[in-house]
Amino acid sequence: MIVVKIGGNVLDKPERLQRFLIDFAQLPDPKLLVHGGGKIASTIGQRLGIASTMVAGRRITDAETLDLVTMVYGGLVNKQVVAQLQAAGCNALGLTGADANLILASKRQVGAVDYGFAGDVAGSQNINVGVLEAFFAAGLTPVCAPLTHDGKGSMLNTNADTIASVLATALAARYLVRLVYCFEKQGVLWDPEDDASVIQRINSQTYSALKADGVISAGMIPKLDNAFAALQQGVAQVLICEAEALASITEDYYSGTMLQLA
Template structure:
């Protein structure tokens, strides 16, 4: 089973998105897609007079922003992706965590910063495996927007990398799961200004070294933290690569980054 998270500059680039979705549709066996959409939400918000509030790359989700991301992630982006997958022969179903109670979460506690209606997923026990298996059994490909629910009637804005990681961990109890973080870069880069400086393999020891050296920083840290967390909980393999590399992930020509514990 392949779980793919797509984000970055791919979602708002029609040509790259189309190519990616064609490749995703051709992946054999059961698969699942998780998408982001932060840049689209920010652009739509500015059109509506809602300016994004960010702290260290994380969005502050006040009530107004929650309405915005619910509309953009769960509506505009999700349904466009599902429609495009249908057009290339992939029978997709668009979902948030609230649908079929697929992903429950809790509102992030207020500490130094109040992130508002941001959701944290407790772990794989928060995933409705039976619902997911029913979708797969029906020949459907789930496409998740980065939204969960608190089981009390509220939608929560939730990091898409985290959702992909927790879904992969939950499904790893029943399947051999490959988790792919696919975005606009070719992988984890040694030099952020050189797109060809891909680090082909990173284990946990090397990851800690790269963080200490400042090679891995900012938004890549939560992405890799989620990835290594998934490996520790039974996910077979985690790959980080550009969208165009999706069809090469199980071939000798794969050129992205492969993560491992040892």
């Protein structure tokens, strides 16, 4: 089982996204795709006069922003991705966390920062694995938008890296799961300005040091936090790589940054 998350600038570039989706469609089944869409939401929000506020790589979601991301993530981005996968021969099914009660979350408690209508998933017990297995058995490939629900009628904005992590963790109880985060860079970099400065392996201890030194910061922090959480809860392997590397990944070869606990 492979769970792939796509985000970053790839979603903003039609030709690059199309190449990635063709590669994803050729992966063996069962597989699952999670997508983000932050920059697209920000761009459309500007047109509508809705300002974006980010803290430590996470979006502050007030009521207006919740409407925006529900439309953009669950509608525009999700259905464009699904349509392109159909063209590539992959029978995809677009979902949010509310569909088929896939992902139940709770509104984040207000602390030092009020994230508004942001959703936190307590654990893999809040993932409807049975319905995913039914989709796999029907020959369908789920494509998940970064939206959850609270079981009380409200949608919640949830970080796409978190969605990928909790889905991979829930599926790890029944499958050998490889989790791959694909984005515009070749991996986690020593120097953000040098695309060739890929850190090939990161373990828990080196991750803490890299954060303390500021090598890893902003939006990379929630990505790696979720990656290590997945490893701690049974996911077999987590890789962070460039979107173009997906087609070349095998059990014996990878390009990018491999994460490991020790």
